[in-house]
Amino acid sequence: MNCNQYQEWVSAEIDGRLDQRQAQLLREHLAACPACRQVKADLERTIALIRTLPNIEPPPDLLDSIHQRLAVEPETRRVWRILTMPLTRVALAVALLMIIVIYGYRPMTSVTRDVQSVKTDGQIIGGGKSPESAQTKHANLVPTPNAGESSGAEPAKRAPASSMLEAHPLALKAEPAHRLQDLDAVPALENNLEMVAAAKMIETKRTEKRVRTDDLAIADQDKQKGAKAVSFHSIRKMSSHAGGKIIEEKHGAPADIAQEAVLMKDKAGNQLAVAFAVPTLPGEPPPAASQYPIEKKPQLPQTARAGVVDHKAGASTPDREPSVKLLVVTSDPAAVMRLLEPYRQEQIRDRATKERSDAADKPGVVWGQEKNVEQAPKHRSRSQPQGQAVDALTTIWVSAREYSELLKKIRVLGKITDDNQPAAQTQSDMFDPHSGASQSTELISVQVRIQPR
Amino acid sequence: MSKDIEVAVGEPQVSGEELAARFRQGDVRAFDDIVKCYQQRIFNLAYRMLNQYEEAADLTQEIFVKIYRSMDKFRGESSFTTWVYAIAVNMGRNKLRSFRHRPALNALSTDAPLETENGRMAMELPDPGRSPGEQVERVEVCRELEGCLAKLPPEFAAALVMRDLQQMTYEEIAAAMQCSLGTVKSRIARGRLLAMEKLKKIYHQ
Structure with a gap:
């Protein structure tokens, strides 16, 4: 037993909790240990003090x-x-x-979903999670009247298409119009273009309707009312509002797919239309053509329609030909290529040196065979018949104005042989009442061959 | 186990068990009587453990709410008072543990009334029965003691309060703390020694 244990016994002894033997042992220790006697005295004083602590009244409430x-x-x-x-x-x-x-990344509008599920070649990859997106199969971007005015601009940078409409669908920014032939160009809208209208319904069964640009006013009103997102329904509603200002056009979309377009304009006032493939809603019949009164039904050349609506479909459809075919014989192929670069939609193919030299003294080509080569580019060099080779072949999409400007520039670089005049120059003024009769609303598909001199 | 402590609720005296039985039979007002019977002791236990008047009041409310919600769990296997104390000690211990993570406690509540032999009075008022020097010393010692009680391990503080302030037996304390008699003895003895160590410098000034 040490002092610590005896000191604990002191406490029990004060409360009378020690038996006789323990009490005897404690008394003997205390008699011999002055330190423990002092502890006992202090402890008794402490206990007495604790017992005198006042009783505190609890709060009355x-x-x-x-x-x-x-x-x-x-x-x-x-x-x-x-x-x-x-x-x-x-x-x-x-x-x-x-x-x-x-x-958590984003709440998606129906349009956003549709844009997200569009691949750059105009086909839908079904990336959207909604059942509607799964049905979506086709999409195009269509420039409207004043688009061609900004032909000198650089090609737009690519960015995720899904981001285009989600930040603020009614305040989009974008690059000039003619870049919008394909959804590749859609992301470019993010920065430079303010979307002021949403108004196009492309009906099913190979029918496309386009809203005139003066429908922008309607959409503008809608914007002022605080519309935050462009939904399928709002676009349809606005399309309906714009009755009498829609034209019909042939289109190669599957029968069960409806399409929408959004009209936009950039800060310079150029109007653009972006068409999105959207499915019809579950349980909802496809919109009838009669719902959107047709003001004019222009008799566009087949090639021009293909170019506007679906240039890929044009490339893969045997009966569709480019609007214009050009053969450029030049001593500076690279310069011509650079000139075409901003408008390029299909990959330019270089020929083997031997083929190029063989083709140099054989003007004229078999276009149909060239097209077949385009459809199977990976096997092109093997399947290309000797004697039909050219240095490069590309298809571009330009407005009539751009086309004429381009012709002048190319002429400086070489000799041009064009198979036909651009058909679109003769029509489509009706799409832009603000831009004057000389403006073309349609893009022309121009197939350009560049042959070294 | 000693007999349950009788509690006074007006006349005649009513035991905690009787109040609990009334409550179980649907007499909701019996709970008010339970509060009136135990609030003094439960509040003082809480106050001595926390040494903060408002916190002690808050804890007391929580304890009685807990008692109210747990009345159906009282089976009469122990005395009602023991059962009430068991809840109070358990909640007080939990509160004190979380409480001590906060900034330093006040050594003395400034708004709590002080009970002396001359009646309730503010803590700062002089005790007329003592000389000014004695009064100052007494207040100082009381402050030191209250402070050191609140700084003891929760189990030691609870045992000390129940034993020395509320005169509960070792057996009642053991039942309330759900531990053995030996543990209670040890906690009381160590608690007193710790308090004594804190106060020794004042004793031998």
């Missing part, structure tokens, strides 16, 4: 407070306490993080 607690917080406080426990908070934070990671 304690009972009322208890009743209030019982009434106000039946079980909620208990639940709240559990929720605010540290471990629970960590668990909730982790769960929230997971929800954000899984679902």
Whole structure:
């Protein structure tokens, strides 16, 4: 036994909790140990002091407070306490993080979903999660009247198409119009283009309708009312509003797919239309053509229609030919290529040196065979018949104005043999009432061969 | 186990068991009587453990809410008072543990009334029965003692309060703290020694 243990016994001895043997041992130790005697004295004083501590009155309203607690917080406080426990908070934070990671990137509008599910070649890859997107199969971008005015601009940078409409669908920014032939160009809208209208319904069964640009006013009103997103329904509604200002045009879309277009204009006032493939909603019949009164039905050349609506379909359809075929014989093929670069839609193919030299003294080509080569570019060099080779072949899409300007520039670089005049120059003024009769609304597909001199 | 402590609710005296039985039979007002019977002791236990008047009041409310919600769990296997104390000690211990993570406690509540042999009075008022020097010393020692009680391990503080302030027996304390008699003895003895160590410098000034 040491002093510490005896000192604990002192406490029990004061309370009378020691038996006789322990009490005897303690007395003997205390008689021999002055330190423990001092501890005993201090301890007795401390206990006496504790026992004199006053009794504190509880708050007089304690009972009322208890009743209030019982009434106000039946079980909620208990639940709240559990929720605010540290471990629970960590668990909730982790769960929230997971929800954000899984679902949280963006709320998607129907248009956004559709854009997201469009591949750059105009085909839909079905990336959207909605059942509508799964049905979507086709999409195009269509420039409208004043588009050609900004032909000198650089090609737009690519960016995720899905981001185009989600930030602020009614305040989009974009590059000039004629870049919008394909959804590749859609992301370019993000920065430079303010979308002021959403108004086009391309009907099913190979029919496309386009809203005139003066429908922009309607969409503008809609914007002023605080419209935040362009939904399938809002576009349809605005299309309906724009009755009498829609034209019909042949289109190669599958029968079960409806399409929409969004009219936009950039800061310079150039109007653009972007067509999105959208499915009809489940249980909803495809919009009837009669719902959108047709003002004019222009008799566009087949080639021009193909170019506007679906140049890929044009490339793959045997009866569709480019609007214009050019053979450029030049001593500077690279310069011509650079000139065409901003308008290029299909990959330019270089020929083997031997083929090029063989073709140099054989003017004229078999276009149909060239097209076949385009359809199977990977096997082109093997399947290309000798004697039909050219240095390069490309298809571009330009407005009538751009086409005429381009011709002048190319002429400086070499000799041009064009098979026909651009058909689109003769029509489509009706699409832009603001731009004057000389403006063309359609793009022309121009197939250009570059042959070294 | 000693007999349950009788509690006074007006006349005649009613035991905690009787109040609990009334409550279980549907007499909701019996709970008010339970609060009135135990609030003094439960509040003082809380106050001595926390040494903060408002916190002690809040804890006391929580304890009685807990008692209200747990009344159906009282089976009469122990005395009602022991059962009430068990809840109070458990909640007080939890509160004190979380409470001590906060910034330093006040050594003395400034708004709590002080009971002396001359009646309730503010803590700062002089005790007319003592000389000014004695009064100053007494207040200082009381502050030191209250502070060191609140700084003891929760189990030690609870045992000390129940034993020396509320004169509960070792057996009642053991039942309330759900531990053995030996543990209670040890906690009381160590608690007193720790308090004595804190106060020794004042004793031998």
